[in-house]
Amino acid sequence: xxxxxxxxxxxxxxxxxxxxxxxxxxxxxxxxxxxxxxxxxxxxxxxxxxxxxxxxxxxxxxxxxxxxxxxxxxxxxxxxxxxxxxxxxxxxxxxxxxxxxxxxx
Amino acid sequence: xxxxxxxxxxxxxxxxxxxxxxxxxxxxxxxxxxxxxxxxxxxxxxxxxxxxxxxxxxxxxxxxxxxxxxxxxxxxxxxxxxxxxxxxxxxxxxxxxxxxxxxxx
DNA sequence: TCTGGTTATATCCGGCGTGGATATAACTAT
DNA sequence: ATAGTTATATCCACGCCGGATATAACCAGA
Numbered sequence: 001x002x003x004x005x006x007x008x009x010x011x012x013x014x015x016x017x018x019x020x021x022x023x024x025x026x027x028x029x030x031x032x033x034x035x036x037x038x039x040x041x042x043x044x045x046x047x048x049x050x051x052x053x054x055x056x057x058x059x060x061x062x063x064x065x066x067x068x069x070x071x072x073x074x075x076x077x078x079x080x081x082x083x084x085x086x087x088x089x090x091x092x093x094x095x096x097x098x099x100x101x102x103x104x105x
Numbered sequence: 106x107x108x109x110x111x112x113x114x115x116x117x118x119x120x121x122x123x124x125x126x127x128x129x130x131x132x133x134x135x136x137x138x139x140x141x142x143x144x145x146x147x148x149x150x151x152x153x154x155x156x157x158x159x160x161x162x163x164x165x166x167x168x169x170x171x172x173x174x175x176x177x178x179x180x181x182x183x184x185x186x187x188x189x190x191x192x193x194x195x196x197x198x199x200x201x202x203x204x205x206x207x208x209x210x
Numbered sequence: 211t212c213t214g215g216t217t218a219t220a221t222c223c224g225g226c227g228t229g230g231a232t233a234t235a236a237c238t239a240t
Numbered sequence: 241a242t243a244g245t246t247a248t249a250t251c252c253a254c255g256c257c258g259g260a261t262a263t264a265a266c267c268a269g270a
């Protein structure tokens with residue numbers, strides 16, 4: 001199973017957030033500020049995902065965005081997409097169970 | 106945020122799995138065998154949840170079940186139920202995002 | 211132009227949580 | 241009786257995370 005941080009990063013990349021800092025903001029956004037991926041966790045997680053073949057660096061960023069030399073862009077590999085999908089499916093089952101248990105509506 | 110194991114335990118208890126070993130089977134069931142809560146993680150997690158006030162031991166188990174002296178029964182505290190609900194709501198948002206990203210249907 | 215705030219990446223340390231193994235013992239069925 | 245399953249508990253090594261610190265590029269406004 002992926003770590004929570006690992007899934008957050010994959011999901012952010014699948015949602016079109018191409019570089020590290022954008023991933024950080026995505027996670028904060030989607031959780032309503034409850035979850036924060038700090039630099040230490042963020043960049044280490046990205047490096048691990050690259051080492052595991054789930055993510056790869058892509059030389060070109062969004063061509064519409066203004067150039068920023070600091071940014072490093074990433075994208076999912078097919079394996080990363082598969083892993084993210086499996087994790088999302090597991091999560092769907094957990095949400096269904098939470099609904100059946102009356103925790104959420 | 107809860108750890109993955111912590112949420113699994115709370116969800117299992119909310120789903121009427123009263124004792125430790127039943128929690129273990131619940132997690133294995135719901136994940137289709139992909140996730141296994143091993144003894145080391147399971148009982149340490151339960152103890153931590155008790156220490157944090159999210160779970161409490163309940164002296165009586167299911168009266169319909171045959172008595173088994175080894176079993177220790179647990180239930181959610183109001184605080185535990187709140188924590189589980191918040192985590193489930195966060196997870197719902199993640200699943201929605203995964204759907205919007207085309208990861209799942 | 212220079213200055214402050216934000217964006218962006220990177221690394222270190224201490225500590226917490228996990229996986230896997232091992233142990234023990236009570237149940238159950240044959 | 242005895243073998244297999246159910247059930248709880250604890251240990252060690254390792255991996256991951258939070259928080260802090262560092263560095264530097266970008267941008268807006270004075």
